[in-house]
Amino acid sequence: MTTNKAISRPEPDNPYALIGSSPLMKQVYRLISKVLHSDANILLTGETGTGKELVARAIHEYGHRRTQPFVVQNCASLPDGLLESELFGYKKGAFTGADRHHQGMFDAANNGILFLDEIGDLPLTLQAKLLRVLQEQEVRPLGDTQYHKINVRVIAATHRNLEAMVALGEFRSDLYYRLAHFPIELPALRDRGDDIQKLAVSFLDESARREGRTGLHLSAAAEKALQSYDFPGNVRELKSMIERAILLADDTEIIERSHFPNIPETNTFSVGSASPHGGVLKELVDRFERQLLIDSLKKYRGNQQNTADALGVARRTLLYKLSKYNINSRDWRG
Ligand SMILES: Nc1ncnc2c1ncn2[C@@H]1O[C@H](COP(=O)(O)OP(=O)(O)OP(=O)(O)O)[C@@H](O)[C@H]1O
Ligand SMILES: [Mg+2]
Known part of the structure; x- marks a missing residue:
């Protein structure tokens, strides 16, 4: 400070x-x-x-x-x-x-x-x-x-x-x-309209500086995809997605839609409209699973093995799920 x-x-x-x-x-x-x-x-x-x-x-x-x-x-x-x-x-x-x-x-x-x-x-x-x-x-x-x-x-x-x-x-x-x-x-980030774009650009600049990259920017399709995604992990998830996209886009300055593989093609959520997923069992189960993973990671301060043990799954299963939900265990290391 x-x-x-x-x-x-x-x-x-x-x-x-x-x-x-x-x-x-x-x-x-x-x-x-x-x-x-x-x-x-x-x-x-x-x-x-x-x-x-x-x-x-x-x-x-x-x-x-x-x-x-x-x-x-x-x-x-x-x-x-x-x-x-x-x-x-x-x-x-x-x-x-x-x-x-x-x-x-x-x-x-x-x-x-x-x-x-x-x-x-x-x-x-x-x-x-x-x-x-x-x-x-x-x-x-x-x-x-x-x-x-x-x-x-x-x-x-x-x-x-x-x-x-x-x-x-x-x-x-x-x-x-x-x-x-x-x-x-x-x-929730999905209710914050243009903030998604502002935060994305800010995280992009921050990561690009750290990685020593210049001229990185989002394609129009990538921006649109971000705007339409419902971000169950909110700003933390957006930050992780941008960091991962920069690694995926190692041979180009343009961050494309394809650099956000976790955004489903069919995701038509739009800010301001009712969630199309409301009441859909898979959506609710996914949200629950994501929150459980985050709660456990916090409890075990980002330690993947302890988290996997507590949840009764193999570490590679945990890694798969963290990647699926764009959760970075490092965020909870104290
Ligand atoms: N308005 C914002 N501007 C810039 N960065 C933000 C903003 N809101 C959140 N972040 C970033 O998003 C990440 C998550 O924020 P934070 O840890 O404060 O969330 P939280 O609500 O405490 O989450 P949790 O309930 O999981 O503990 C952090 O990296 C934080 O810096
Ligand atoms: Mg917190």
């Missing part, structure tokens, strides 16, 4: 270094501008790959806590006991193996921001503890007898439907209301 960037005025078209100027993104920028200088907790929702973590980082970089820590904790990646000691810390001797004092994430984020990713995966016992911390702004490390004050702004994120989880009794309603004090929903 550079302080320069943090104090410069956001560009009107590309505020907070986020790309996109569709009406839905402009609404997101308006919401960000309202919370930037407050201490309200924020709940970021939206499908996988829509930019929740990027927005959380932007709120830190451009907000009044920018010189203070930004700490990330993924609530899905640790077993319950470990997550508790990561969040709240522990005293030496608190349990077998606690041979030294360990600072928790809330203390590490003091005066700054704690980004709680995958908050929908927080177990109910820890939900109660988190609620108390948010209400009282104080924590008690495991093995400690005393609570101590902290000053932490929490930004939580999830791709799950927390309201539905509340209705099912899987998520505490009191915690939900406290976190959802200021909700920001990140739109």
Whole structure:
């Protein structure tokens, strides 16, 4: 993070270094501008790959806590006991193996921001503890007898439907209301119109620079195909697709339609119209499978073997599926 960037005025078209100027993104920028200088907790929702973590980082970089820590904790990646000691810390001797004092994430984020990713995966016992911390702004490390004050702004994120989880009794309603004090929903890429084109060009430039290539551009047919694709993996998927297309187009400057082999020929999805896939079993199953793969990769920090083991498939099956869904396991290596 550079302080320069943090104090410069956001560009009107590309505020907070986020790309996109569709009406839905402009609404997101308006919401960000309202919370930037407050201490309200924020709940970021939206499908996988829509930019929740990027927005959380932007709120830190451009907000009044920018010189203070930004700490990330993924609530899905640790077993319950470990997550508790990561969040709240522990005293030496608190349990077998606690041979030294360990600072928790809330203390590490003091005066700054704690980004709680995958908050929908927080177990109910820890939900109660988190609620108390948010209400009282104080924590008690495991093995400690005393609570101590902290000053932490929490930004939580999830791709799950927390309201539905509340209705099912899987998520505490009191915690939900406290976190959802200021909700920001990140739109799906397929609903962002021309942003697809803007993001594609930006990723193309970025990858071309990295690969030392010049003059790369998209053919009209390639642009049209991107515009018509429904991007279940959203911006992350678009980025992976562009990176792969550049590798495939190693003997030409023009990125063609054929360099996006995962876009089905029959894909006639168009922004603004109802999805032609709605209710089609294969589409729903694919979406579910994609989300499961992403959740597992996140949990095992991009480790393919552990992910394959957890899903009970051979590594080559996992690789095949990652390629089918344009998922890059490197995106989750911490
Ligand atoms: N508006 C944007 N401008 C530029 N890059 C973006 C934008 N939105 C997302 N990205 C890029 O897309 C990728 C995914 O974004 P991010 O990790 O923030 O998504 P997410 O919503 O947290 O996904 P998940 O739910 O899977 O954790 C990142 O590489 C990010 O930099
Ligand atoms: Mg994320």
